[in-house]
Amino acid sequence: MTIVVAYKWAPNPQDAAVRSEGTVDFTRAKSTISEYDPVAFELARRVADSTGAQVVGVTVGDASIDTSLARKAALSRGLDRLVIVADDRLVGADSTRLAAVLATVVRRIGDVDLVLAGESSVDVTEGQVAMTLAGQLGWLGLNAVSSVSASDGGYAVERDVPSGTVSMVVTGPAVLATTADAVLPRVPGMKDILGAAKKPVEVLSLDALDVPSAQVTLTTLSTSRPAAGNRQRVIIDGSDPTAAAAELVGALRAAKVL
C-alpha cells in the first residue's frame, strides 16, 4: 500500500512585497516546505512504519518548485520517494486546478489508500486543496485530523473539532488534512539529508496527465492593497515600567478607550 503526502513548496506572504496597485511580488520571498506540511510527513511515516506501506510525497506547481533544494527538503523528511509536476501553466493555479492535477497523480500511483495533507498552505491559507482532492477522487475527505493509526481493516482517526475530539474508523480510501499540531515533526539530521539524495524522484509532464479542464473561469477586474490602517504608532520607552504604564493608561483614558 501507498500513503501519499500532498505538500506544497511555497513562500510566506509575510516576506512578499505588495505593489501599490495590489499585485503581489514574491521574488524576494524564499520558498520552503509549507509550514504545516511536515506534520503530514511525520504522521505518514509513523503510520507507514507500522503497516509496511511506502510514503510518496506529491507536489504540483509552477516550474520553480522543482529545485534540488526543494527535492532534498521533502525527501529528508521521511518520504520513500517523490512525484513532482512542475509546469508554468500552473502559475497561480487555483485550489480546484491543483486538486485536479493531484488527483490524476494519485490515480497514477495506483495503490494509494490514504492521502495526508497539511492544515493549510503558508501562501494561500485556505485549507481547501486537500478537501477538493477528496471530491475529485470521490473519496472521504476529513479535515482537522489530529491522529491517525492503523487499526483492524483500516485506520483509527481522531479529529479536533469545536465540540471536542471525535474518534472514527476509516475503512476505505480517504484524504485527511491534519491539524497544525497533530504531531511534532522530526527535524532532519545530516543522515536524512544525505539519504535524500539517493531517493527516487519522478517528474511527470502535465501533458501526460489526463487533467479535466476548468469549466468556470475567473477574470480579474481589479487588485488593490488593503489600507494599512492608520495606526498612531506612539512608542513609549519601557525602561521605567511604572512611568511607561502611567503614560499608556493616561493616553488610553484620554482617548476614551478605557
Place this chain on the structure above:
Amino acid sequence: MNASSQTWIVVADDPAVSGLVVAARILSAEVTAVVAGRRATAESVVAAGVDRVLWLGEPAEGTPVEAYAPDVARTVAAGAPGAVLGSSEGAGRVMLGAIAALLQAPGLSGVTALERDGNQIGVTRSVFGGIAERRDLVTGGTAVIALAGGEISDPTGLAVPVEEVTANALTTGRLTGLRPKEKAPVNLRAARTVVAVGRGLKAKDDLALITDLADAIGGELACSRPLAEGVHWIAKDRNIGISGQQIAPELYVAIGISGQLQHMVGVRDADVIVAVNSDKDALIFKQCDYGIVGDLYTVVPALTAALAAKP
C-alpha cells in the same frame, strides 16, 4: 454549463447559517439550501428563512456528515445555481471541495464582497493571507464560495417544507466516539477588550500576569497560535489570526507577540491596538497605536497597577 440566477447554500449539519443566508440574498431573491445531517439541522435552516430546503435524509448511526459530500455535490450540480455558498469551517470545506471538483470551478475564499452583474457574479476577496485584495468576475458556470457560516437565526418568515432527497453516502468512515471539550467555547467577537499573549511568555505559570491584567482592564484572554497549538497553554478557540478568530474589539492589547501577518489579520479591524514587546524592532510596533518597548515581566504588572489606581 449554464448557471441559473439562483443562489444555493450548502449546510454540513451546522445550524449556524445566518451569514450564508444574508450573503445569498445579496445575489438572489430566492435561496435554496441543501442540508446534509440531522433533520433538526434542516428545520433550523428552514427557520433561518430560506425558500427551499433539500435534505439528504437522516444519517445512519455513525455516519459522518462528510460522507454526504458527493451527494451534496450531485444535488447542487443538478440545480446548476449561479452561486453556491458554504461554510469555510470544518465540514463546509469538504462540501465545497466536492462541489468545486464536480463542477471544475475554482473555490473562492476570503470573500469580502459579493455582487451580481446581470447573470455574472463578482467576488472581492483578500488573497495570500490578506496582503492584497482582488476582484474577479466568475464566468462559465457556478461561483463556489466559502464564507463564515454565521449564527443560528431566530425563526423568521414562512416555514417551507423540508424536501427529502435520496442520498447514497460514502460508507468508508464511521464515527465511534466523542470526547467533549471541558470548557464551553468563548465568544471573543463579543468582547470590547481583548488581552492577548504570545511567545514572549516564558512559562505557563506566568499566565497569571496576563490574566491579572485582563481582569484589571475588563478584557477577555486571547493568544497567538504558538501558545494555543504549540504548547497548549491556552485553548485553541482563543487563538487570534487567520487560522483562529478574527475580531474587532475596541481595544486589543498584544503582549510578547511579534506581529506577523497571520496573527495581525485577526485584529485588523480593532479600534485601538496596544503592544508590549522587548524588541524595539518588532513588526508589531509598525501596526499598533501605542507600544511599550520593554520586558513584559515588568511592564505588565506595572500596567495592572496603573489601571487599579484612580485617574
